[in-house]
Amino acid sequence: MTRTPTHVLISSMKDEGPFVLEWVAHHLVLGFDRICVASNDCRDGTDRLLHALAVEGFIAHVPNVLKEGDIPQHTGYDRIRRREGIDAADWLMMLDADEFLNVHVGGNRVGDLTGWAEADIDVIALSAMTFTDAPEVNWRAGPVCPMFTTRLPLRHKANAAIKSLTRNPSRFKGIHNHHMVGWRGPGLVQVMRGDGVRFELPVDVPIWKRLRNLPHDLISHRLAQYNHYAIKTWDSFQLRRARGRGAVAVTDAETQRHTDAYFAERSTGEAQDNSISRYAPQVGALMAEMLAHPKIAMRQAEAEAAYGTLVSPYRR
Structure with missing residues (x-):
């Protein structure tokens, strides 16, 4: 009898409270067997909501207490790896x-995607589908996916960013946001793009140079994509900028990515993409199941209220 492969999703979060429930429900519906989330320095109750979800068995939550010089995402991933056996x-x-x-x-489902990969494929590299802020102006409570359906052009530079699925992750030394690093397996790393085309990583080129962004003419969403709601609304984006980046130890003038130009570049699309709506009935049902737990419902309401207070200075 063939064993069904296991799929694990990890994340590192800060001040994402209103968006957590939908994100968790969506990826459980897609078939991830486990979801493990680290959290650090939350002002909106993200950590308390994650804890409530963990108590009820929906996720694993790993508090990520940082010291000076720590990179939040890398530290969070390392803690998840040590504690959760991923x-x-x-x-x-x-x-x-x-x-x-x-x-x-x-x-x-995620298993349908990984099932496309030949047995020797080590990494599946997916392109983003980045969505604009239209038609919203300011943040309001509610699921993100049905709220934002206007996307950027298919080969916009924002869609070049890769997110990856890695087979047998123990063969890599470390975990970064876009891909794993420090290959310890035999031979060359074998990669399948989102169009099913495969390539291998040369030994003399750092992994990040090949698995951080694709050349624009190779962007493809044929097999799968990851929807990236990179800006949402102006006030939410400004809060994100104030929060700082998770991929650097300190967010300053040199490392800041979330500038006004970043927002403007991602708010100009006109095409529609509603493909993710196919999951909506099951995601909504699972969110309702989660909210039937009183502590989860309480923490969700608290997170929305706290987040609303945090974004209020930035509202248009």
């Missing part, structure tokens, strides 16, 4: 709270 997974994926996997093949 190296035993057949496939590992890292996604942020504004990123949602969207599979276009088979039954539209």
Whole structure:
């Protein structure tokens, strides 16, 4: 009898409270066997909501207490790895709270995507589908995916960013946001892109140079994409900028990515993409099941209220 591969999703979060429930429900519906989330320095109750979800068995939550010089995401991933045994997974994926996997093949589940990979494929490298702020102006409570359906052009530079699924993650030394690092396996790393085309990573080129961004002409969403709600609304984006980045130790003038130009570049699309709506009935049902737990419902309401207070200075 063939064993069903296991799929594990990890993330590191800060001040993402209103968005957590949908994100968790969505990826459970997609078939991830485990979801493990680290959290640090939350002002909106993200950590308390994650804890409530963990108590009820929906996720594993790992508090991520930082010291000076720590990179929040890397430290969080390392803590998850040590505590949660994720190296035993057949496939590992890292996604942020504004990123949602969207599979276009088979039954539209993560296992349908990994099932496309030949047995020697080590990494599946997926392109982003980045969404604009239209038609919203200011943040309001509610699921993100049905709220934002206007996307950037398919080969916009924002869609070049890769997120990956890694087979047998123990063969890599470390975990970064877009891919794993420090290959310890035999031979060369074998990669399959989102269009099913495969390539291998040369030994003399750092992994990040090949698995951070794709050349624009190779961007493809044929098998799957990850929906990236990179800006949402102006006030939410400004809070994100004030919060700082998770991929650097200190966010300053040199390391700041979330500038006005970043927002403007991602608010100009006109095309529609509603493909992720196929999951909506099941995601909504699972969110309702989660909210039937009084502590989860309480923490969700608290997070929305706290987040609303935090974004209020930035409202247009």
